[in-house]
Amino acid sequence: YTQKLPHWGYLLSWASLGLAIMTKGPAGAVLIGITILAYLAIRRDMRTMLKVYPIIGIILMLAIALPWFFITNAKTNGAFLQEFVFHQNLARAAGKDFQHNSPIYIYIPIILFGFLPWSIYIPAALKYKADNQDTGQWSFLVTWAAVIFVIFSIVVSKLPGYIYPVFPALALLVGAWWAREDCKGLKSSSISNTVVCALFSIVLLIAPFISKDVHIGILPVGLQCMGAALLIGTVGSIYYAIKNMKNESFAWLASGTALFLCATVFMGLPPASWDSDGPAEPIAKYIRTNVPGNPEVIAYDYDQELENLPSLPFYMENKVDFVLDPEKLKSMIDKNETTVVVTEIKKASYIPMKLRELARFGKYVIYFHTNAH
Numbered sequence: 001y002t003q004k005l006p007h008w009g010y011l012l013s014w015a016s017l018g019l020a021i022m023t024k025g026p027a028g029a030v031l032i033g034i035t036i037l038a039y040l041a042i043r044r045d046m047r048t049m050l051k052v053y054p055i056i057g058i059i060l061m062l063a064i065a066l067p068w069f070f071i072t073n074a075k076t077n078g079a080f081l082q083e084f085v086f087h088q089n090l091a092r093a094a095g096k097d098f099q100h101n102s103p104i105y106i107y108i109p110i111i112l113f114g115f116l117p118w119s120i121y122i123p124a125a126l127k128y129k130a131d132n133q134d135t136g137q138w139s140f141l142v143t144w145a146a147v148i149f150v151i152f153s154i155v156v157s158k159l160p161g162y163i164y165p166v167f168p169a170l171a172l173l174v175g176a177w178w179a180r181e182d183c184k185g186l187k188s189s190s191i192s193n194t195v196v197c198a199l200f201s202i203v204l205l206i207a208p209f210i211s212k213d214v215h216i217g218i219l220p221v222g223l224q225c226m227g228a229a230l231l232i233g234t235v236g237s238i239y240y241a242i243k244n245m246k247n248e249s250f251a252w253l254a255s256g257t258a259l260f261l262c263a264t265v266f267m268g269l270p271p272a273s274w275d276s277d278g279p280a281e282p283i284a285k286y287i288r289t290n291v292p293g294n295p296e297v298i299a300y301d302y303d304q305e306l307e308n309l310p311s312l313p314f315y316m317e318n319k320v321d322f323v324l325d326p327e328k329l330k331s332m333i334d335k336n337e338t339t340v341v342v343t344e345i346k347k348a349s350y351i352p353m354k355l356r357e358l359a360r361f362g363k364y365v366i367y368f369h370t371n372a373h
Helices: 008-024 027-042 046-051 054-075 079-094 107-114 118-127 132-154 166-179 186-210 219-242 246-277 280-290 312-316 326-335 345-350
Strands: 296-300 321-323 338-344 356-361 364-370
Touching (some): 027 132, 107 118, 107 132, 118 166, 186 246, 280 312, 280 356, 296 326, 326 338, 345 364
16 A cells, blocks of 8 residues: 555555454455544545455455365364354354353553553554654554454453454554653653552562562562563663653663563463462363363362363363353263362362362362262
8 A cells, every 4th residue: 555565566465364364254355344444434545446456356265264264164164154253253242152241441551551552652642643744654553453442342251362463553652652752751651650560579579578479489479570571671660761862761761671671571470370270280180180081070160150261171182061050060971981170279179079189280170070880
């Protein structure tokens, strides 16, 4: 569109849409398509769609995406499209059959903290317009971010990962703001950033001393390293921002953020993930290795709305029944020759019968029962 590529770039875009559909389903094309159409409508330039080889492009896109869907649907006797299109896409969008329904404003705090510290500079970046030759690119990035945000805010079912496509657009917007020659808005934005990041850093630093829930492995040390890295980067950034030394301010903030992410990835997330998601992989490996035959595997969570260990079927490479009711659990155990039950240790007392304990992994326990004589 900016004439920085030959026209074959449009065909490359259509081919990429085909790959996007294969990767993420219809949403892979819908989000991109709505963004482009909204941008052209704002610029009153819808005629451009006639220049992007729409007929050849659509044929190319479908030729790449559809064969895989047809083959997979045939292999699953129609179950794939039923699950993927109607259940995973349409039902989620309508908020049916899923436990991920959230209020319309939920993505505002997710963007604020998920894009921290750069999210504090979004208002300044939105106010800032580049010179005339870059205005089109600025408006495209704003349209991109707005379309993603509005669509996923309207969709009833919400998860943090849904909003991730907004981050590249915001990163380019904020990056363009930092790359400008003047320092307009730098001090005020940096002050706001310092307040928010300082409060967040203090919470991370004192969390190990006030909460028992974070004493998992190296998580306490990880939280303190995360808080210290962000705080040091923020303090260095505002020091140079006050002096209108933009490059130095950016360097300190970027360095602090990089150290924060390193501490998060290597020290914070592993123990937190182990506790919150459960050790599904080692549990599955233990069952496959130590339980003979082909037992019925049940993930049990008493009186809850969410499934316990939802990733267990993936690591088991087999079917896993998710049971929430004690009577149903007893019925399934009685009718199966061999049964393996995985549950949280604190939920074990709700199992309606005596089972033999096999092993424990973190907060989870594995039980075994056989009706064979």
